[in-house]
Amino acid sequence: MSPVPVIFDLDGTLIDSVPDIAFALNAVFTEAGQEAFDLATVTSFIGNGLPNLVQKAMLARGMDLAGHPQMNAAMQARYREDPSSRTRIYPGALAALDQLQAQGRKLGLCTNKPEEAARLILDQLNLSSYFASVVGGGRLAVLKPDPAPLQLCMAELGRDEAIYVGDSEVDAETALAAGLPFLLYTEGYRKSPAETLPQTAAFSDFAELPWLVAEQG
Ligand SMILES: O=C(O)COP(=O)(O)O
Numbered sequence: 001m002s003p004v005p006v007i008f009d010l011d012g013t014l015i016d017s018v019p020d021i022a023f024a025l026n027a028v029f030t031e032a033g034q035e036a037f038d039l040a041t042v043t044s045f046i047g048n049g050l051p052n053l054v055q056k057a058m059l060a061r062g063m064d065l066a067g068h069p070q071m072n073a074a075m076q077a078r079y080r081e082d083p084s085s086r087t088r089i090y091p092g093a094l095a096a097l098d099q100l101q102a103q104g105r106k107l108g109l110c111t112n113k114p115e116e117a118a119r120l121i122l123d124q125l126n127l128s129s130y131f132a133s134v135v136g137g138g139r140l141a142v143l144k145p146d147p148a149p150l151q152l153c154m155a156e157l158g159r160d161e162a163i164y165v166g167d168s169e170v171d172a173e174t175a176l177a178a179g180l181p182f183l184l185y186t187e188g189y190r191k192s193p194a195e196t197l198p199q200t201a202a203f204s205d206f207a208e209l210p211w212l213v214a215e216q217g
């Protein structure tokens with residue numbers, strides 16, 4: 001039996017994607033006559049998928065949510081046009097993916113980002129070949145923290161066990177709900193202190209990840 005697979009979150013875990021999300025959001029909002037958002041504010045909107053981010057942004061500007069379908073469609077289209085040119089892979093993440101793969105582990109990706117955008121980004125950053133399963137927002141009727149997307153990713157990897165690696169409260173809750181070990185990357189978009197999230201272990205440097213994974217089996 002090959003070693004336990006590792007499933008990754010995307011935004012705030014493998015990539016710092018806020019600059020592209022903010023660029024698209026600000027284009028849509030300024031075209032609608034609204035003020036732009038700074039990066040910290042956009043970061044605070046991330047975690048529960050793009051439609052939810054648009055809703056939070058509209059509420060922050062006092063906009064009527066009756067316009068949400070239109071704003072959401074505009075954001076999805078704008079983000080798809082260029083989802084990666086300002087996005088960076090976190091330091092050491094590529095080397096960690098290489099090492100985990102060299103251990104014979106299957107890798108998966110489970111994100112709340114719309115799956116089409118997630119796949120575009122993986123292609124554009126040359127990351128697609130690492131992942132035997134990619135499950136993103138829109139594939140199922142539910143998003144994380146429902147455990148179903150993570151369970152689907154495991155099923156696509158052909159296993160009923162995995163280690164989940166993520167950066168947020170949503171990821172910690174998802175892993176807990178699925179009964180999986182959770183490794184918290186502390187340099188992402190978490191809103192609360194790291195120690196308050198249910199976790200198996202935390203790391204701030206991707207060089208630590210292969211060891212933490214090996215400790216889990
Ligand atoms: O799209 C989001 O809100 C968060 O995406 P993530 O699940 O990859 O962190």
Ligand SMILES: [Mg+2]
Binds near residue numbers: 168
């Ligand atoms: Mg994340």
